[in-house]
Amino acid sequence: xxxxxxxxxxxxxxxxxxxxxxxxxxxxxxxxxxxxxxxxxxxxxxxxxxxxxxxxxxxxxxxxxxxxxxxxxxxxxxxxxxxxxxxxxxxxxxxxxxxxxxxxxxxxxxxxxxxxxxxxxxxxxxxxxxxxxxxxxxxxxxxxxxxxxxxxxxxxxxxxxxxxxxxxxxxxxxxxxxxxxxxxxxxxxxxxxxxxxxxxxxxxxxxxxxxxxxxxxxxxxxxx
Numbered sequence: 001x002x003x004x005x006x007x008x009x010x011x012x013x014x015x016x017x018x019x020x021x022x023x024x025x026x027x028x029x030x031x032x033x034x035x036x037x038x039x040x041x042x043x044x045x046x047x048x049x050x051x052x053x054x055x056x057x058x059x060x061x062x063x064x065x066x067x068x069x070x071x072x073x074x075x076x077x078x079x080x081x082x083x084x085x086x087x088x089x090x091x092x093x094x095x096x097x098x099x100x101x102x103x104x105x106x107x108x109x110x111x112x113x114x115x116x117x118x119x120x121x122x123x124x125x126x127x128x129x130x131x132x133x134x135x136x137x138x139x140x141x142x143x144x145x146x147x148x149x150x151x152x153x154x155x156x157x158x159x160x161x162x163x164x165x166x167x168x169x170x171x172x173x174x175x176x177x178x179x180x181x182x183x184x185x186x187x188x189x190x191x192x193x194x195x196x197x198x199x200x201x202x203x204x205x206x207x208x209x210x211x212x213x214x215x216x217x218x219x220x221x222x223x224x
Contacts, residue, residue: 005030009041014049021057028057035095039065043072043107067092071100071116074109083119090119097129098138105139110147123157133163140172140181149184159190166197174202174218177211182218192221 005027008016021027030038039058042051055073058065067089070078079100083090093099101121104112117123127133133141136157139148153159160168170190173181182202186192195201207215 003030003032005038006032006041009038009047009050010045012045012047012050014047014053017050018053021054025057025061028054028061029063032095037066037069039069040072040094040103043103067100068094068098068103071104071112072107074104074107074112076109076111076115079104079112079115083115087119090116090121091125093128097127097131099125099127099135101125101135102127102133102138105135105148105152106142108143110145110151113148113151117151117155123152123155124161131164134158134161136161136169137163137167137172140169140176140185144172144176144178144181146181146184149181153184153188159185159188160194166195168194168202170194170202170218171196171205174206174211174214175209177206177209177214179214179217182214186221191223192218193223 005020008020027038032041039051039054042054051073065073065075065078067079067082070082090100094103099121101113101116101123102125104116123135125134131137134157136149136152136159139145139152159170162168168190170182170185170192173185192203193201201218203215203218206218
């Protein structure tokens, strides 16, 4: 269920968020019923000003980030301290079903991803939510950082991993018109002719979004 404070975050009402926290400092550490924090909601909603405001407020108040927050904002110092203090945290799931590696791959930095991988975080961890995806899917759907994608693949991520709907990471590269990322996936064995549950290929997704050149190129690739 949404709250007025969450709606302010979702709509990017930075001044109103700051005013609300000024009036009620506890809002800086507010969490929804699943345990997802205001900071993570700012990240999810693509609100960098609110994210940075909440980070500075938490720092001012001496509040520590949890591993999911640290991963999502790429806080290397906090992330290192957390996995050293509680190694099992690298395998934990957030209230909304993500591992820290999912969040680092989607929103964080390659350095944050490296810290988690070095701590034993699994590249094959399946999210406990309707997406039912792996960190590589998150990296392709949101972060689209080539260094992160290469890191995950180098640590054994499956380029043909299937998430809900029958989609592989290549579908996200096609949707975003990112041939560079598609080439990375294909170099690691991605099947360019895999069909989703609806019978569509990555090329179909590219073409539907007006990426004709990429669609034609994908169709010309040899089967994996």
